[in-house]
Amino acid sequence: MQDVRVKICGLRTEADVAAVARAGAAYAGFVFFPKSPRHLTLEVARTLALGAPDGLCKVALVVDTDDAALDALVEAVPLDMLQLHGHESPERVAAVKARYGLPVMKAMGVADEGDLAGLLEMSLVADQLLIDAKPPKGADLPGGNGLAFDWRLLVGRKWLRPWMLAGGLTPDNVAQAVRLTGARQVDVSSGVELSPGVKDPAKIAAFVEAAQGVRGGVPILR
Numbered sequence: 482m483q484d485v486r487v488k489i490c491g492l493r494t495e496a497d498v499a500a501v502a503r504a505g506a507a508y509a510g511f512v513f514f515p516k517s518p519r520h521l522t523l524e525v526a527r528t529l530a531l532g533a534p535d536g537l538c539k540v541a542l543v544v545d546t547d548d549a550a551l552d553a554l555v556e557a558v559p560l561d562m563l564q565l566h567g568h569e570s571p572e573r574v575a576a577v578k579a580r581y582g583l584p585v586m587k588a589m590g591v592a593d594e595g596d597l598a599g600l601l602e603m604s605l606v607a608d609q610l611l612i613d614a615k616p617p618k619g620a621d622l623p624g625g626n627g628l629a630f631d632w633r634l635l636v637g638r639k640w641l642r643p644w645m646l647a648g649g650l651t652p653d654n655v656a657q658a659v660r661l662t663g664a665r666q667v668d669v670s671s672g673v674e675l676s677p678g679v680k681d682p683a684k685i686a687a688f689v690e691a692a693q694g695v696r697g698g699v700p701i702l703r
């Protein structure tokens with residue numbers, strides 16, 4: 482059985498990237514959404530991405546972004562994956578994949594059973610799914626709010642593509658979430674912060690350790 486692969490999202494400093502690499506996370510997420518406290522300029526993102534160690538997958542999170550802005554992003558920042566975290570349709574996901582030749586992870590908000598059909602449809606086109614809590618109506622951010630959904634909705638479900646669990650995960654609850662859902666990949670932003678946008682290296686390390694301390698539903702005794 483493989484280790485659980487961890488994505489830490491919303492990195493803003495070189496120290497954040499170093500902490501993520503040191504902890505053994507697989508993915509580093511950079512947010513390009515001006516309303517977010519984790520939003521980066523292209524210049525800062527380029528510096529962080531160029532300084533990231535080999536093997537760390539650099540993911541750009543964008544929300545309903547048009548081609549002009551995506552062109553500028555992909556031109557400026559060396560990236561390994563795009564995360565579409567808005568209302569992008571399957572057709573838009575396919576168009577982004579074709580235009581940039583980068584793998585695309587599509588975030589899908591889940592609140593109840595009714596949201597699961599959309600995931601299946603999206604798994605026909607996206608390279609990966611990111612299954613997050615649905616943001617409350619009127620929320621400023623479509624993600625990164627520290628909100629969890631009922632993980633029991635995912636028990637026994639299968640998708641056509643790899644998927645990542647997100648939404649309200651913390652060092653304290655990620656092991657339970659992995660055990661219950663069988664997730665092989667998890668993503669966190671606010672759960673490893675001291676305050677919005679300020680990552681805590683100790684929480685990052687604790688999160689990765691907790692996520693990877695579970696195999697096949699049984700906690701590992703180290």
Ligand SMILES: O=C(O)c1ccccc1N[C@@H]1O[C@H](COP(=O)(O)O)[C@@H](O)[C@H]1O
Nearest residue numbers: 517624625626627648649668669670671
């Ligand atoms: O992190 C953000 O600021 C953000 C902004 C806009 C869309 C998504 C965002 N974050 C993503 O949301 C999930 C869940 O966040 P949290 O762990 O509940 O705080 C996170 O994994 C990011 O990929």
